[in-house]
Amino acid sequence: MKRADGELLLLWTLPLLGVIWISAFLLFPGFVQPMSPTLSAEQVAAFYRDPENLPRIRYSMILFNWFGVGLIPILALIALQIRRMAHRTPIFSYAIVACAAGGPTIFLMADLFWLLAAFRPERDPQLTLLLNDLAWVTFSSQVGFLIAQNVILALAIHLDRQQRPVFRPWVAHFNLVVAALLIPAAFAGAAMTGPFAWDGVLTFWVRNVAIGLWIAVMGVVLGRAIQRQRSEQQAAA
């Protein structure tokens, strides 16, 4: 079995991961109709106490707890493609590995806060509100590692000056556009209503669609790069 075969196997976990993430997203009642930050403590507590909501909150967040880290192997594959670029140092691939450790940990924290809020919905509504705030602020505003990932990848592609670069220049531009689309979400804590609020158009919909699009596009681009690497290895053998 060639090295690239194992890499393709990891890459093919991505469509499966996509199905699981989308299912968990649709299952969580707080996402389909994003919860408003203006809800009172009693309304937030009622959301968790609702017998229709509670199992959906728990099961969706258990799914995210299992599979939230599923993107790490894909980021590892991107780090390996960066190693094939015409660079003098491993700095960019190291930086992607650092992002791969940070981003999912942030998401895991948000997941824990949601699960904690759902564990004892009978808790004092003020405590449920606090856990819900911690979950939403962590989930929405912490875009730093995702932005860094995009910018670092764009820089790495831009500096990959060789006859046949690993990724084409448009991939760098695409990454910069995605990075720009993630910036407004950082202000989620500063707005209770409007497009910047955590249920707003920019912070919720634009950000999450941008992340989904990035995963889909990078999956395809990565697949092509690995295929090309594989055929080059076969030709060389």
Add this chain to the structure above:
Amino acid sequence: MSAAPPDSKRELWIGWWTLVVFYNLYGLLFFVITRTQPPPEPSLDPSEVVQWFHDRHYGLLYGYAIVSIVGGATAIMNATLAYSMRRMSVSRAFAYSYLVIYALATLPGMLIMGVACTVGAMRPDRDPALMSWIYDFAFLSFEGTMGVFLIGSLVWMVAVLLDENGVFPKWFGYLNLCNALTEVVVAPAWIFKSGPFAWNGAIAWWINMGVFVTYTVVFLTLLRRMILREDFGTGPLPELAP
């Protein structure tokens, strides 16, 4: 030994300039915009904590939003520092350990504090007892997370002391030990609510910050000298041109 073409060092310069810009921005965000450094007293009562959040409302919300945007820059910074260890005549385990330890350190080093301060500031009418918990969470996650910086500095120290390529002078190894020791003396911040050992105290904060600033200025200078001398060989670095 022939000198590498000037633009061959651009990856290293991107890393170095990110470090310089980031540390300046970090100072501005924490000391001026959010006014969370120097840290306030741990002994504030809940109503004083509510007032503390009230006084910094916009600074916390917008300041930590900017921290959220730029926080990931630590990835390229730590990658650059890890590269200095790859340049040494030591095992790759040192660079990898440093990279992973400091990737984790970004969370307690600023992001968790940002989340806590944002959650505190966004609802000024929250129960004061809970505001007090948020306040403790913010400052103890920030000041009281020690292991990542302790072990990270020791990894760098051992790498510098073992290195035969002369990437950094040996005395910098011992400066790493000073930085590591500040993380030891901060431990009582988990116990004391006032005095020199409290999270805002002379020992737990002022000496700590003094050593950290010195350490940061020194490693930025030494890293710049390393990049200037870098010839991408595997052996000793060439002497610095006069």
